[in-house]
Amino acid sequence: xxxxxxxxxxxxxxxxxxxxxxxxxxxxxxxxxxxxxxxxxxxxxxxxxxxxxxxxxxxxxxxxxxxxxxxxxxxxxxxxxxxxxxxxxxxxxxxxxxxxxxxxxx
Amino acid sequence: xxxxxxxxxxxxxxxxxxxxxxxxxxxxxxxxxxxxxxxxxxxxxxxxxxxxxxxxxxxxxxxxxxxxxxxxxxxxxxxxxxxxxxxxxxxxxxxxxxxxxxxxxxxxxxxxxxxxxxxxxxxxxxxxxxxxxxxxxxxxxxxxxxxxxxxxxxxxxxxxxxxxxxxxxxxxxxxxxxxxxxxx
Numbered sequence: 001x002x003x004x005x006x007x008x009x010x011x012x013x014x015x016x017x018x019x020x021x022x023x024x025x026x027x028x029x030x031x032x033x034x035x036x037x038x039x040x041x042x043x044x045x046x047x048x049x050x051x052x053x054x055x056x057x058x059x060x061x062x063x064x065x066x067x068x069x070x071x072x073x074x075x076x077x078x079x080x081x082x083x084x085x086x087x088x089x090x091x092x093x094x095x096x097x098x099x100x101x102x103x104x105x106x
Numbered sequence: 107x108x109x110x111x112x113x114x115x116x117x118x119x120x121x122x123x124x125x126x127x128x129x130x131x132x133x134x135x136x137x138x139x140x141x142x143x144x145x146x147x148x149x150x151x152x153x154x155x156x157x158x159x160x161x162x163x164x165x166x167x168x169x170x171x172x173x174x175x176x177x178x179x180x181x182x183x184x185x186x187x188x189x190x191x192x193x194x195x196x197x198x199x200x201x202x203x204x205x206x207x208x209x210x211x212x213x214x215x216x217x218x219x220x221x222x223x224x225x226x227x228x229x230x231x232x233x234x235x236x237x238x239x240x241x242x243x244x245x246x247x248x249x250x251x252x253x254x255x256x257x258x259x260x261x262x263x264x265x266x267x268x269x270x271x272x273x274x275x276x277x278x279x280x281x282x283x284x285x286x287x288x289x290x
Contacts, residue, residue, distance in 0.1 A: 027120070047120050048130050048132040050120030054121055072125070073127055074127065078129070
């Protein structure tokens with residue numbers, strides 16, 4: 001996302017997330033379930049969402065999309081499009097929190 | 107052999123379950139809202155309590171079971187005695203943990219004096235209390251062995267302490283629910 005101009009150069013702030021402390025993700029049968037102590041909620045995840053939560057350590061949104069694209073053989077752009085909007089949902093559910101790596105040149 | 111990394115924390119890997127050529131929109135569905143149930147329980151208990159409001163006294167032991175706050179006071183670091191002339195205090199920022207559903211407590215980031223003899227709040231101020239002993243290093247602002255009951259209105263907002271303010275002191279399971287029910 002374009003957030004600021006520094007010395008006349010457009011920069012992009014990279015959104016990166018980590019799991020909130022105490023979040024648990026468990027596979028039960030064919031499904032995945034996540035519990036957040038922050039929200040007190042238990043959520044059922046589809047396999048795609050569970051995979052995203054597994055991949056938070058690999059980097060920012062683009063890095064996660066890249067790994068998932070490699071896993072599935074699909075274009076990165078289509079994976080990235082699928083991930084749009086999930087971050088707010090995960091954050092509102094108390095499963096993740098945002099960290100910011102700082103601005104990088106676009 | 108696969109190049110997929112193992113799941114974090116030794117969990118079963120969801121990545122390994124992904125089907126090549128397919129990637130649906132990631133989805134999460136709330137199954138059960140523990141906070142909603144806790145909130146419901148809290149509201150029932152505090153509404154009931156506010157129907158028959160109660161006031162509880164200041165206590166000097168830490169084992170009383172009600173929603174309460176440990177006061178601050180200036181303590182002589184040499185002998186541990188409390189400098190009562192400088193008063194007893196509540197620190198607003200410490201009450202933030204009890205804010206629920208956007209209902210903020212009455213004290214904000216201020217400090218407020220508390221009279222342990224009358225069980226009532228005194229003057230509020232925005233700055234950290236200072237000892238009337240001046241710049242002496244003999245006195246420090248510390249938590250002391252006086253606990254005062256916090257008052258809660260029927261919507262779950264902290265509205266006072268001791269015998270001051272509206273609302274009611276809450277006890278037993280009611281105060282326990284507060285600690286659990288506060289959303290981030």
